[in-house]
Amino acid sequence: MINNIKPGNPTESLAADANSLNSLRSAAATQSPESLKGAAKQFEALFLNMMLKSMRDATPQDGMFDSPQTKMFTSMLDQQLSQNMAQRGVGLADMLVRQLSSSLNKPLPTDEDGASALPLDIPLANTLSDLDKSRLVQGLANAATYDSTSSQGGSKRKGGQQRPAHVEAFQNRLQADAEAASRITGIPAKFMLAQAALETGWGKKEIRARDGSSAHNLFGIKATGNWTGKTVDATTIEYVNGVAQRKVEKFRAYDSYSEAFQDYAKLLRSNPRYEKVLANAQDAHGFAYGLQRAGYATDPHYAEKLSRIIRQSLSA
Secondary structure, three states, X not given: OOOOOOOOOOOOOOOOOHHHHHHHHHHHOOOOHHHHHHHHHHHHHHHHHHHHHXXXXXXXXOOOOOOHHHHHHXXXXXXXXXXXXXXXXXXXXXXXXXXXXXXXXXXXXXXXXXXXXXXXXXXXXXHOOHHHHHHHHHHHHHHOOOOOOHHHOOOEOHHHOEOOHHHHHHHHHHHHHHHHHHHHHOOOHHHHHHHHHHHHOOOOOOOEOOOOOEOOOOOOOXXXXXXXXXXXXXXXXXXXXXXXXXXXXXXXXXXXXXXXXHHHHHHHHHOHHHHHHHHOOOOHHHHHHHHHHOOOOOOOOHHHHHHHHHHHOOOO
């Protein structure tokens, strides 16, 4: 285990060794060039890790082979990749060192690969006092202690677990409409939010008209039966005898997400096949598997996916 910061390779133990982080904090108080470069490298690695996580968030991760374990190992891989990239450098750390080192008398350690990849010359150091510089170095060191989930943004859940930013944004946007539908159906708002998330990929794969406008159809409800409202044609995946097939179907279109929740509530209350779903509405497992047994979706893994979102992403 590494207990000291190595000026030549300060990201070697990023977020993996608490002792090295404590050493970095202690060194930051001295305003030494080694601690400045170490903190800047740590910050660069953190920035790269956040970038990788943003890229992961833009990719759906609810496939058949996705699980909490695969996501954990992917997070570990991203952390290692960010450390490796920071060791080579993308220029951010060098820029921070240049701008914050004008008041230091000791020579700064240099990277083996030469000059910064970002030749910026912002006179930041000239506007900061020595005390401000010390505080900024300390802040960069503290930033390295963020765990893999806190760098995504979002709010804390019970037990200190972090809620991803895209989940938080999705819930905040639709919470009021979900609660209104909950008062009608008795289904907890988070269960409906989870189903909307599953159907739309957390809002990233909404059903859209040809002009690109949203149909506000959060629940994948098709325009069958006596539906007389607006419709849009969209490609969807249907499972026939367990085999996925791509089809073009006609879906209901709404003027707002509020209308989508209202129509969803009306559908479940008026259709007899969903009686057992409403009867087990307070249990996540019963709700998810009740929808599948009632024929809400043809995906054989629909209930499993929905139940997992409720438990893992939208739990209190």
